[in-house]
Amino acid sequence: MEADEAQLDSEKNSRTFDQVNKQIVAMNKHLESLLNSLADNARSQADAHADVPTYNNHDTQKLVRAVINGEGLRPTRGAVSTENAQPSVSAAGASSTTHVPPRSAGSATAQQQRR
Known part of the structure; x- marks a missing residue:
C-alpha cells in the first residue's frame, strides 16, 4: 500500500503543470463529445417515437358509430335465445325459497370428524 502511494507521488x-493541464483539456473534450453524442441519440429516438400514432382515427370513429348508432353491426344468423339455452344462476337463486340456517362452529368440527 505504501509502495503504491510512493509510486503515485x-x-x-515528475509531470509538469502544462502536461497535467493538457490531459485535463483533452479529457474534457472527450467527455463533451460523448455527452453531445448521447444527447443527439436521445433526441433522435424521441423524435422517432413521437411520430408514431398509437391509434387509427378511422377505426376509432367506426367503433364510436357502432356503439352509439349500431352502424356496421352484422345480424347473427339463426339467433338462439340465450335465456332458453343456459339457465342463469341469478334466476335459479331467486326462485329457490329454501332457507339454510348458518352453521355453528361446533357442527363444522363434528362433520370434519365424521370424514
Missing part, C-alpha cells in the same frame, strides 16, 4: 512530481 513520484509520478505526480
Whole structure:
C-alpha cells in the first residue's frame, strides 16, 4: 500500500503543470463529445417515437358509430335465445325459497370428524 502511494507521488512530481493541464483539456473534450453524442441519440429516438400514432382515427370513429348508432353491426344468423339455452344462476337463486340456517362452529368440527 505504501509502495503504491510512493509510486503515485513520484509520478505526480515528475509531470509538469502544462502536461497535467493538457490531459485535463483533452479529457474534457472527450467527455463533451460523448455527452453531445448521447444527447443527439436521445433526441433522435424521441423524435422517432413521437411520430408514431398509437391509434387509427378511422377505426376509432367506426367503433364510436357502432356503439352509439349500431352502424356496421352484422345480424347473427339463426339467433338462439340465450335465456332458453343456459339457465342463469341469478334466476335459479331467486326462485329457490329454501332457507339454510348458518352453521355453528361446533357442527363444522363434528362433520370434519365424521370424514
